[in-house]
Amino acid sequence: MKPKEKNRKPTVPKLSKDENPKQGFNFYWIYGLLALVFLALQIYNWGSGPKRIEKGELIKMLKEQDIERIDLINREMAEIFLKPDRLAKYTEKGETPKPSNNAFSERLPDFVYQIGEVSTFEEDLAKAQESVENPIYANNKTRRNWGSDIFNWIFPVIILIGIWLFIMRMMSRGAGGAGGQIFNIGKSKAQLFDKNTDVNVTFKDVAGLEEAKLEVMEIVDFLKNPDKYTKLGGKIPKGVLLVGPPGTGKTLLAKSVAGEAHVPFFSISGSDFVEMFVGVGASRVRDLFKQAKEKSPCIIFIDEIDAIGRARGKNPATGANDERENTLNQLLTEMDGFGTNSGVIVLAATNRADILDRALMRAGRFDRQIYVELPDLEGRKEIFEVHMRPLKLDGSVDKDFLAKQTPGFSGADIANVCNESALIAARHNHETITKQDFMDAIDRIIGGLEKKNKIISASEKKVVAYHESGHATVSWLLEHAHPLVKVTIVPRGKSLGAAWYLPEERSITTYEQMFDELVATLGGRAAEQVIFGKISTGALNDLEKVTKQAYAMVTYYGLSKKVGNLSFYDSTGQQEFSFNKPFSEKTNEIIDQEISEIVESAYAKAVEILTQNKDGLIQLAEKLLEKEVIFGEDLENIFGKRPWTKEEPVAKPLVTADTDNQFTEKELTETAKTDIREGSEV
Numbered sequence: 001m002k003p004k005e006k007n008r009k010p011t012v013p014k015l016s017k018d019e020n021p022k023q024g025f026n027f028y029w030i031y032g033l034l035a036l037v038f039l040a041l042q043i044y045n046w047g048s049g050p051k052r053i054e055k056g057e058l059i060k061m062l063k064e065q066d067i068e069r070i071d072l073i074n075r076e077m078a079e080i081f082l083k084p085d086r087l088a089k090y091t092e093k094g095e096t097p098k099p100s101n102n103a104f105s106e107r108l109p110d111f112v113y114q115i116g117e118v119s120t121f122e123e124d125l126a127k128a129q130e131s132v133e134n135p136i137y138a139n140n141k142t143r144r145n146w147g148s149d150i151f152n153w154i155f156p157v158i159i160l161i162g163i164w165l166f167i168m169r170m171m172s173r174g175a176g177g178a179g180g181q182i183f184n185i186g187k188s189k190a191q192l193f194d195k196n197t198d199v200n201v202t203f204k205d206v207a208g209l210e211e212a213k214l215e216v217m218e219i220v221d222f223l224k225n226p227d228k229y230t231k232l233g234g235k236i237p238k239g240v241l242l243v244g245p246p247g248t249g250k251t252l253l254a255k256s257v258a259g260e261a262h263v264p265f266f267s268i269s270g271s272d273f274v275e276m277f278v279g280v281g282a283s284r285v286r287d288l289f290k291q292a293k294e295k296s297p298c299i300i301f302i303d304e305i306d307a308i309g310r311a312r313g314k315n316p317a318t319g320a321n322d323e324r325e326n327t328l329n330q331l332l333t334e335m336d337g338f339g340t341n342s343g344v345i346v347l348a349a350t351n352r353a354d355i356l357d358r359a360l361m362r363a364g365r366f367d368r369q370i371y372v373e374l375p376d377l378e379g380r381k382e383i384f385e386v387h388m389r390p391l392k393l394d395g396s397v398d399k400d401f402l403a404k405q406t407p408g409f410s411g412a413d414i415a416n417v418c419n420e421s422a423l424i425a426a427r428h429n430h431e432t433i434t435k436q437d438f439m440d441a442i443d444r445i446i447g448g449l450e451k452k453n454k455i456i457s458a459s460e461k462k463v464v465a466y467h468e469s470g471h472a473t474v475s476w477l478l479e480h481a482h483p484l485v486k487v488t489i490v491p492r493g494k495s496l497g498a499a500w501y502l503p504e505e506r507s508i509t510t511y512e513q514m515f516d517e518l519v520a521t522l523g524g525r526a527a528e529q530v531i532f533g534k535i536s537t538g539a540l541n542d543l544e545k546v547t548k549q550a551y552a553m554v555t556y557y558g559l560s561k562k563v564g565n566l567s568f569y570d571s572t573g574q575q576e577f578s579f580n581k582p583f584s585e586k587t588n589e590i591i592d593q594e595i596s597e598i599v600e601s602a603y604a605k606a607v608e609i610l611t612q613n614k615d616g617l618i619q620l621a622e623k624l625l626e627k628e629v630i631f632g633e634d635l636e637n638i639f640g641k642r643p644w645t646k647e648e649p650v651a652k653p654l655v656t657a658d659t660d661n662q663f664t665e666k667e668l669t670e671t672a673k674t675d676i677r678e679g680s681e682v
Contacts, residue, residue, distance in 0.1 A: 053080070053111045055124070062128040062136065066090075070125075071109070072138040075118050079109035191267045192291075199259040206256050207386045208379030208411060209249055212370045216240065216253060219345060220261045223297055237367035239335060239346040241305075243353040244372030247412030250349035253372065254301045257347065264298035266291070270307030273327050281308065281327030289334040289344065296343030305348040311357045328357060335365045354571055374410055376505065377403055383411050387418040394432040402438055407505050417441050447492035454491045462625065463528065464489045467538055468497040469621040470527025471520060473613060474606050475501065476635045479644045480516035488629040496538075511559045514549065518602035519609070521546050526606035527617060546602070550595045560594045563587070613639070 058080070061067050066086040071079040082090065087110065115121040122138065129135035193199050203213055222229055222236045229236065242250040258265040266288065273281040292298050308327045335346055348366070350356065360366065375383055380403035388399065406414065420441035425433040443450075456464070468487045475481040482501035489497040525539040554560040556569040568582045581588065610617055616638045624630050636642075 050079070050109045050112045053113055055113075057111075058113050059124070059128040062125065063132070065132060065134075067136050070136055070138045072115070072118070072121075072140045073143050075140065076115065078113040078115055078121065078138065080111040080113060081107065082110045193258045193265040193267065199255065199265075201252065201255040201259045203256050203260055205386060206249060206253055207382035208375035209253060209372060210379075212242070212253060212372050213256075215368060215370045216257055217260075220257060223261050223263050223299075223345075226297075236345065238344075238364065239348065239366035239368075241353070241361070241366040241369045242347070242349040242372055243369055244351060245374060245410060246351050247410035248372045248374060249411045250351075250372050251303055252411070254303070254347055254349060257299060258301070261299060264292075264295040266298065266300045268300070268302055270302055270304045270309070273308050274324055279323075279326070281323055282330035285327060285330040285334055292344045297345075298343065299345045299347055302346065302348045304350060305360075306350045306352040306355060309348075309350070309356045309360050311355060328360070332357075332359055332365065335360075374408060377407075380406055380409065380414060383414045384418070387415050391418060391422055392432050394430075394434040396435040397433065397438060398435070401435075405502070406442065407503060413445070416445055420444055443492070447498055448494070449492065451491040454496075456491070456496065460496075461489065462621075463532070463536060463538065464497045465621045465624045466527045466531050466617070467524040468499055469617055469624055470523040470525075470530075470606070470610060471499045472523075472630075472635060473617050473620060473639070474523030474526070474609050475499075475520040476639055476642060477609055477613065478516040478520060480510075480513040481520040482517070483642065484632050484635060486629065486631050487624060489624055490628050511553070514553055514559070515598070515602060518546050518549060518599065519606045521549075522599075522603045522606045523610065526603060526610050527621075530607060530610045530614060531617070531621075546599055547595070550598045551591075553598065554591050554594045560591075560598075562590050562594055 058078075061080070061082070066082055066089065068081045068083045071081070073079055090110075125136070125138065203217065206213055219237065219240060226236070242253060244250055254267070258267070268288065273284050275281065288300065292300055308324055308331065310324065310328075312322075312325050312328065346366070353361075353369070361369070381399055384399040384402055388397075402417075406417070409417070417438065418441075421433050421437040424440050424444070425437040428437075430437065468489060472484050472487045475484050482503040485500040485502050487497075487499045492498060521542050522539075524542055525535055528535050528538070554563055556567055558565045558567050570582070583591070619638055620630070620635065623634060
C-alpha cells in the first residue's frame with residue numbers, strides 16, 4: 001500500500017543574508033596559495049640572476065685581464081666577477097650597467113659558467129693565462145641553499161597531506177552525513193523526522209489494516225495524552241513489532257505513525273548498523289539511543305530488524321566474534337537493560353519473525369507483536385479506494401468487483417495494479433481508465449508480458465491446448481478444486497499456457513481439499529497421457545508443486561496414516577543449520593513411500609476423470625485451439641454447471657476474445673499466480 005501522492009511540490013524556504021549559515025573554510029584555498037608561491041619562486045629564479053657565458057667568452061676575458069676573481073661554487077658552477085672599470089665593456093649599447101650589490105650588500109657575480117670536470121676547468125684557466133703576468137685562479141667554495149632544501153623536503157609532505165584530505169572529503173561526501181566520515185563511522189545513520197519535517201502520510205492513507213491501526217493509534221494517543229494512562233498506573237509499551245508478509249503495509253504503517261505522533265521519529269534500516277569494521281554496529285546502536293533519549297519522548301523505527309535480530313548461536317560457521325551478534329547484544333541492552341530508557345518507543349518491522357532471537361521477542365522489549373496480514377475482501381476494497389483517488393476513472397470501474405477478483409493480493413500488489421492500469425490506458429490513448437485496463441493490468445502483473453510473436457509449432461501448440469484443457473476439465477469436475485475463470489494458450493512470460501482460478505478464502509484446509517488440488521494440478525500431464533499416449537517435460541513445475549504439497553501433507557500437517565499425527569515442521573528455524581534430520585532413516589523411507597503413493601493416486605484419479613470425460617476434453621481443447629482463450633461459461637456449456645457451487649464464484653464475462661487475441665475479461669487470482677509461474681509451463 002502506498003499513500004496518496006501529493007501534486008504540490010515541496011517549497012524550500014529562502015533564507016535571508018542574516019539567516020544564511022556561513023560556509024566553512026575551504027582547504028582548496030591553501031592548495032592554490034602554495035601553488036602560486038611555488039610558481040612565483042620559479043619565475044623569480046628564471047627571470048633573474050647572472051648571465052651564463054660560454055667557454056670562448058671566458059677565455060677572452062682571461063686573456064684581456066678583465067676578470068677580478070673566479071669563485072668555484074660546490075665544484076659545479078663558476079661565478080665570474082669583473083673588474084669595475086671593465087663592466088661597461090660587456091654591456092650592450094643603451095643598457096646601463098646593473099648594480100653589483102644585492103639588498104644585503106653582498107656583491108653578486110657578473111657572469112656564471114657551468115663547468116664539467118674541475119681538473120679540466122683548471123687546465124683551461126692555466127692555458128688561457130700562459131702569457132698573463134698576474135693569472136687568476138679559481139677559489140673553491142661550498143654553499144648551501146637552505147630555503148631550497150627545506151622547500152624540497154616540505155613540498156612532498158604537503159602534497160601527501162593534500163591528497164589524503166581530498167580522499168577523506170570525497171569519502172565523507174559519498175557516504176553522506178556524519179556517519180559517512182571516517183572519524184564518525186560509529187555514529188548512527190538514522191533519519192530524524194520531527195516537527196520541522198513535513199511527513200504527509202497519516203492513518204487515512206492506511207487502508208485494510210484496521211486492527212493493526214488500532215494497536216498503533218493507542219501508542220500515538222499515549223504520546224499525545226500520557227496522563228490518560230499514567231493516572232491509572234499504566235505504562236507505555238517499550239516496543240512494537242510489526243510482522244507480516246512482504247507488501248502488506250508495515251513500513252507504511254510506521255510512516256503514518258511518524259505523521260500522526262508529532263514527536264521526534266528516528267527511522268533506520270537493520271542493515272545500516274552492520275559494517276565491515278568490527279564494533280561499528282554496537283557503536284551505532286549506542287549513538288542512536290543516546291540521540292533518542294535526548295529528544296524523548298520519541299519513536300525509533302527499525303525496518304527489516306531481522307538483519308541484526310537473527311537468533312544467536314544458530315550458525316556455527318560464524319565463529320565466536322560475530323559482529324551481528326554484538327550488535328544484537330547492544331540492542332537488547334539498550335531496549336531493556338540496567339539503565340533507564342523511559343520515553344523511547346522502538347517500532348520494528350520484519351517478515352521473518354520466525355528467525356528472530358527469543359530474547360528480543362520477550363515482553364519488556366517488544367511487548368506487542370502486531371500481525372499485518374494479507375487483506376481480506378473488505379480490506380482490498382478500502383485499498384483500491386485509496387489508490388484510485390488520484391486516478392481518472394471510467395464509470396465502468398467497480399472496486400467491489402476488482403476486490404473479488406484479487407484474493408491473496410497484498411496492498412503493494414493492488415497499488416501496482418492501479419498504477420499499471422493507468423499506464424495501459426495511456427498506452428491505448430484512453431481518456432479515462434476503464435475496467436478493461438484494470439483487467440489487462442492484472443494479467444500483465446501476474447502472467448507477464450504477452451508474447452504474440454513467439455514461434456510455436458502446430459504440434460506443440462496442440463500439446464499445450466490439451467495440457468491446459470486437462471487442468472480446466474479436472475478442476476471443473478472436482479468438488480474441492482478451485483473454480484476456473486479462464487484458460488489461455490497465449491504465451492506469457494515463461495509459460496506457454498495458463499489457467500486462472502478463483503479460490504475460496506479459507507483459513508484451514510482438509511485432506512480432501514488438498515488432494516483435489518493435487519489431482520487438478522496433475523490434470524495437464526494426465527491429459528497428455530490420455531490423448532497422445534505419451535508425456536512431455538511441460539509438467540515440470542506441476543510436478544514440483546505437487547511434490548512440495550504432498551511432502552507438506554505427510555511431514556507437516558500429519559495427513560498420512562502410516563506416519564500418523566506427527567509434524568516435523570520447525571517454527572523456530574533451528575533446523576536450518578542442522579546436519580541431522582528430525583526423523584530416523586526408517587521413518588524417512590515411510591515418508592518417501594507415502595509421498596509417492598499420494599502423488600500416484602492423485603495422478604491415477606486425474607487419468608480416470610479425463611478418460612471418462614474424454615469427449616468433453618477433446619471438445620474443450622479444440623475450442624481452445626480455435627479461440628486461444630476460453631472462460632468458465634465455455635466449460636459450463638460442455639460439462640454443465642458444477643453441482644457444488646453454492647454461489648457464483650466470478651462475474652459472468654461480458655466479452656469474449658477478439659480477433660487480436662486480446663481477451664477482455666481478466667479475472668486472476670493468487671492461485672492463478674501459482675499456476676502461471678509454477679504450474680502450467682509447457
